[in-house]
Every structure is written in structure tokens, then in C-alpha cells.
Amino acid sequence: MTSSGFARRLIALTRKETRQMLRDRSNLIIGLMLPAVLILLFGYGLSFDVRDARVAVVLEDSSPATLNAVAGLAGSDYLSPIWLHSMPEAEAMIRAGSADAILRVPSEFMRDLVHGSGQLQLILNGVDSNTAQAIEGYATGAVTNVLDHLSDRSDTRITGPEGIAMVQRIWFNEANNSTWFLVPGLIVLIMTLIGAFLTSLLIAREWERGTLESLFVTPVRPLELVLSKLAPYMVVGAIDLIMCLLAAKLLFGVPIRGSLGIIAFSSMLYLLVSLALGLWISGVTKNQFTASQIALLVSFLPATMLSGFVFDLRNVPLVVQGVSQILPATHFMTLIKTLFMVGDYWPEIVREVLILSLYAVVLIWAVRRKLVKRLD
């Protein structure tokens, strides 16, 4: 009797939650449209590649030989040279923001080059340090190409400045990979969004509208309320996951080296954690506005900034590393990136799944505690 009552009430409540979710258009927009937009935005729009960087090339010596030597710069996809003849002109451009770098070819360059001591000056606009580094890589790369070309033609052995070739290689790899690591990270972001942000409104809304008071004075048990609120959003999360996986495979050709079953399982587990976190926030604040703000601050933003989505956690201060380890998003981020890029690496899977399970259990217990059928 009791167990059938449980099932009956759970079904009734789940049906109610599902209807509410489907009829609230803003829920569906955040739950399904936004993930689709994010996938396209991160997949196509955003990357760490720098293309067509504007380099002011100052030719202090405009002899045909010099021109010929640096003409190869124009052949790069990554650079678009602007030919100038004086430094002040180039400096003005970089100040005005119409050039990202200056490559100065001194008048004595060709002469010194023959003696093996040709010097070029590269000045970078360091306002955006990421871009500056990328341009440095491309420029040195391009110059090395030019020099190789020159040394092929003349019999003199010309050696480029040391270390340049090394920098170039790192940056080229990076540019090719940015979509690869952004897409798995996106799964983390979307699961966080669905979980914490959407559900943070659910219990708060019932407090605000006074519907909980009526529900409390029925045979409903707190656990039934919690489970019924989790169920429909798990389905939305599953749809989003399928969307992400399809996009990764078909649109972006991201390698999925781990098994799909484990990816799906761990994603659902993380979704459960963030759903429970959202519900808990909602139950504590009892106010939709506060709940959504807090959900944004404690789940979505940290998941973007501190989980290793954009910034490599090994490079951040120890304190921040500590904070990031508290976030469930960090653990899922590590796990999903490994699953995508490396494959089923079991020690890591077991460890992170255990950590996430612990979060899920603790948070669901906390939500259930918050939903004690009392008004005081």
C-alpha cells in the first residue's frame, strides 16, 4: 500500500513537473535552444587561433633583394602584412590599433645576412597577450620560412635565430586543437546550465506562489517532491548530451576515444549533481531571483572559469587550485576530457565517478532535508 502510494504520487508529481516545464517557454529556450547556440558558437565562432594578424612591415631598405626576401610573409594565412617605409608611421599604426605588430627590416639587413648576422626587430602589441604570443609564433615561423627559402637559393648557409622554430610548433598545434578541447568542455557547461540554473528556480517558485503549503498538507513525502523535480530535467539533459555528442562527431570531427556508455553515464551523474545543487540553492533561498543569481555565481561562472575549461588549472595559484577542486565541475571536466581525448583510463574514471557520486548523495540528502514539510 505504502509503496504503491509512493509510485502513484511520484508519477502524479512528475507528470505535473513535466507539464509545467513544457508549458514554460523560457525553460525550453534555456534548456534546448541555448545549448544548441553554445555548441555552434564554441564550435565555429570561438577559437584561440589568430588569423590575418596585421603586421606592419617596415622596410628601411627597399632594394629588390630585400623585398624579395620578405615577400614570403604575404603568403601566410595567419599574417597580413602592411608595407611601410618608416618606423614613426608603424608606431602610429600600432597606437591607433590598426596594426598588431611591427616587423622592422633594418637597412643593413641584407648585408649582415650574408655574414650570417642579419637582425630583424619584432615589436608586439601586448594589450592582448594571447594574441601577441600567437603572432610572435606566426611571425618567427614565417621569417624562418623566408630564410630557409633564401638559403636554398644561395649557397650560403643562413641560420635563423635559435628557439624560433620551437615556439612555432607549439602554437601551431594549439591552433589546431582548440575546438577539440572546447567541445568536451561544453558538455560540462551545458550540464551545469541545465542543472543548477534551470532547477534553481523550481522550489523557489513553489515557495513564492504558496503552492508548497498546499502540497505539504497532503500525503506527499519530501523525497517524492525531490525526485519528481529531478526527473524531467534529466530527460532534457540527456537530449542536450546527445546533441553535444552528435555535434562533436559530425560537425567538428572531435575524436571520441572513450566508450560512449561511460561518457553518457558520467554525464548523467554530473547532471544529477548539478540538478541537486540547483534544487538545494532554490530550497535555501526560497526566492526565484536570488536563487538564479546564486546558481549563476556558484555553479555556472566557476564552471567556466575555474574548472579548466579555458584556463589550465596547473598554472593558477594554489588557493585557486584548492577552490577548483571543491567544484564538481572540475572533476567532471577532467573526466570528460580524458574520455574524449585519451580513452577509457580506468583509474581516473573510478576516482572521479566516486567523487561525483559522493556529491550527488550529499546534495540530494541536503535537498530532502530542506524540504521538511514545515513552514518555519
Add this chain to the structure above:
Amino acid sequence: MSGDIIRAEGLRQTFAGPDGGRVVALDDLSLSIRPGALTALVGPDGAGKTTLMRLFAGLLGPEAGRLSVLGTDVLADPQAVQDRISYMPQRFGLYDDLSVQENLDLYADLHGVPMAERQARFQRMLDMTDMARFTARPAGKLSGGMKQKLGLACTLVRSPDLLLLDEPSVGVDPLSRRDLWSIIKQLVEDEKLSVVIATAYMDEAERCAEVFVMDRGRLLASDTPDGLTARAEGLTYAAVPPAGMPARALQARLIDRPDLITDAVPEAGRVRFIRQPAATPDALAGLLGDIPAEPRPPELEDAFMMLLRQQGEVPPATVPADTRIAATGSAPGPVIVVRDLVRKFGDFTAVANTSFEVARGEIFGLLGPNGAGKTTTFRMLCGLLPATSGHLEVAGRDLRTAWAEARARIGYVAQKFALYGNLTVRENLEFFGGAYGLRRKALQQRIRASLEQFELDPAAKSGLLPAGFKQRLAMATGLLHQPGILFLDEPTSGIDPLARRAFWRTITALAEGGVTIVVTTHFMEEAEYCDRIAIQDAGEMLIIGTPREVRERAALGVGGATVRNMNEAFIAVVEQNRARRDNGRAAA
């Protein structure tokens, strides 16, 4: 002992107050309630009715005391009680985006109503609430009265052992209120339900077997309605003012003498009053002059007002010392002219072809059921909402062309407390005075005058004031720039009967001073304070006239049957019109 359905001993409950202190909601309260009957909890706001209801429903844990409901210790095992009772909170938790039928299904599932019984039960509920036509409509699209009826239907999807209703008719118009009560009455008769109902309406308490009167967390009295009413025996009178004297003028004269008069209200052209037991006939005769006072049979309301007044602390009726308005263009003629006013929202007509005029110094009441178009009319008059078509003139200015000028001549008091809660009384007055263009000396002078007039403490935090004082502060800010016209939107909802008397005393004094007052209210008895009233329904103006004219015409419509008060007149007018409209539709 074992027969009682609820038994409470020494209940005490406090809450954290807004200023950090503790507010006592229930103070050592003991009572026992018998099964199989209708029991009323009455009391002004803040009496602790809702807290007590929530305790019965196992939603709160008291600081002290014992409480058993249906023979179970509700504090130890709330779920056991919740499985057997039905409870309708003040704001019933309907899901706005679920349809009427889906809301009913949800509660039937939660209560485990067997499928076999369900159909018959739903049918009965839908018939009683007259909602069978609307089962597919989302609950959010129902009117206030319909929502309340649906809430009751959801509460009653099964027959509980005890039904708790917390002010089911608050904010509901007289028609919906009557429907709600016929449902409750039918259930009590058919199913021998035990019902506990909290209410602010005395006519509702009168229908109960037993009445518990509460005030500030304590029980003042408990008895049958007749037993309570008998306490006012021999103290109740009615006086008819001479021709030419408005009833409210006489009422004002009486209520200004709390040493002799316990309470006085205008009703149906006369003034009902209760004398203080100690008041001598000579003293009364001196107060009334040559106006004759007839003894009348006491009513439950009289006993209730007596009990409350005996608690001492009579809120001082604020009589504005100097209400004479610095002549803001005292041309004769109406100060508000409305002709063929129409307001549409999309293809929905909220206000249709409305015309009326209001004269200087008049108190004009706008009445109507929920969704009648009162608020829309009101907002157009204040220049907050443009009219779709029609002519609208306030203080001699056409609102279409000179709304800013017109607005400078009106004061507006919103339904909700629209002042800054974390500013002090003085800071609020300074801000709003500044917003109305008052500067330096003039501003300080006006603030001093209003503080005195409304007996406000300038240093008090506005948000922490009791409801009655918040109302006064709102009035004071609305009157700061000495407008000739004051608009009040449901000013008395949510304040208790004593504070309401005091509030109306202020209003009548302002009108004497020449201020024109336009007021909306859903307390029908308050219409008696007005010079003229207008009743709206479904956007149409049904009737305009003095309270007496409205009563008489309503009586004519129901074939000469007695229309005793404004409540009945209102129901009669709205129903006659709806019947006529339905006939017209059937004919067409």
C-alpha cells in the same frame, strides 16, 4: 475530552520580527473544537489565526504547548494528521500553467482518491463550483473568485476527516463569496464534515456552530454566535440623521466620542452604533442632540467590536487639523468628467463606454467584482494608463493633452505600500515632496504639518510601521502637495476593522475640507461612507447613484424583496445585469 477533534493546550509561537526582535503570534493559547460542526476563528489581522491553522496542519512547531488533532499528537507525527485532513491556505497553491482538470487530477492522485470514486467526485465539485465549462482552461487564466473556488474543489477532491480553511473568501467579491459558502454549507450537511474556518467576515462567522474570537495571539472569547451576540444586548442602537445631513457626518460625530460610543458605522442611510455600557442616557442625548436613536437587535459584529474595544488601545481617529485645501482654482462644477471612456487590451474590452462626473468635495466609490474594470478605470483617471477613446478631464485639464498638469493636482495612494521601507518617515516625505516640486521652506512646512496631522513619528523606519500607520504615511505623502483630488486604490484591504474605522474618519474629514476623494473598495459596507457609488461589472458601468438610490433600484429589480445592506444590493445589481446580458445573448 476524547470527543474533541482538536485540542490545544498552552500553545506559544513567535517569529523573528522585521526589526530583529521576536513577534508573538500565539500567546499561551488553549482551546478545544468539537467534531461534526462548523467552527469559526475570527479576529483582526495579526490575531494569529493563520499561525493557528498552520499548527493544526502540522506545518509549524510551537515553542511551547501541546496540540492533538484527530486524536493524534500533530507535533510528534504531522504526516499521520496530514494524511487525514484537507487544508486550504489563504493563497491556495494552484499551478497556474496546469488546467483546471490537471490541478484536480494532481490533488486526487496525491490524496490517493480511487479512480472509481473520482469521476463522481469531480462531477460534483465542478457542478458546485459551476466550472464544468472551464476544465481545459489554465488555472492562471481564471478570475480571483474562480481560482478560490477551484482551490476549494482541489482541497475537497476527497472527503477529509477535518477540513481547515484559512480565510477562503478574503479578496473575493460578494458573488463569489456567496458561492463559496453554499459549497461549504452543502458539504457540512451532506457529509457531516468537521470544518474549521478562519474569517474576517462576521456574517460568515454567524453561520458557524461555534466562534472563537482571537486578538494578538490570545483567545478573547468562545461561544455560539447567539451567545456572543447576547453580550451586546441592550447596548445597540440605530439613529437616522435628519434630511440633508449625510449619515457619515453623524457617524463621525459619534465615533469621535469613544468614552460614550464603542462603535458607529453608517448603514443604509442610518448610523448603527453601540453605546459604552457606562454611558448614561443623558450623556447620549447630549451627544445626539435632537436626533432620535432607536434600540435595535444586536448582531455578532457588535459583540466582536465590543470585545476588540475592550482590549483597550483604541486607535486614535486621525482628524486632519487643517484640511482646507489652498484654493486650487475653485471654479464651480465637476472636478472629474469622464465621457464615453473605453479601454481595450487587444480585443479584450476592459472598460466599455463609461461616463460619470464627480463634484468637488465628493467621496466617490468605485465598486465591482474582481476583474470588473475598477483598477483600469482608476489608472486612467490618475493618468497612469492612456484611454483607448473617450474624454477624460481631471481638475479642469484634459488628460490627453495636459496629463502632467492634471497629475500635479491629484494625489494617489496605491493599493500596495509603495514607499521606501528602509527610509524613515521623514525621508520618505522629503523624497516624495521633492518629487512633487516642493522645495526648502515650503517642503519643511508641509512635512511638519503632515507629521502633526497624521500623528507620525518622523524618525521611525517606514517598513517597520504597523499596517495602519503605513496607510497613514501613504496618505500623508499623497497629500503633501495639497492636491484637490485624492485617489485611493483599495486603501482598506489588509487592515483590521478598528484601523479601518479610523481611516474612514480621516477620509470623511478630508472631504469636509473640500478634497475630492475617489476610492475603490471590496468591502461593500464601506460604500455607505461615499456620497455616490458606481458599480462596474465586466467593464460596464451598471449603476451610479447615492448609496440609497443604489439600494432602492436594486430592490426594485428583485421585485420589491428587501435589500438590507450594500452587500445584498451589490449582488442584486450584478446578477440582474448578468441575467439581462445572458438573455440578450440567447435572443441574438
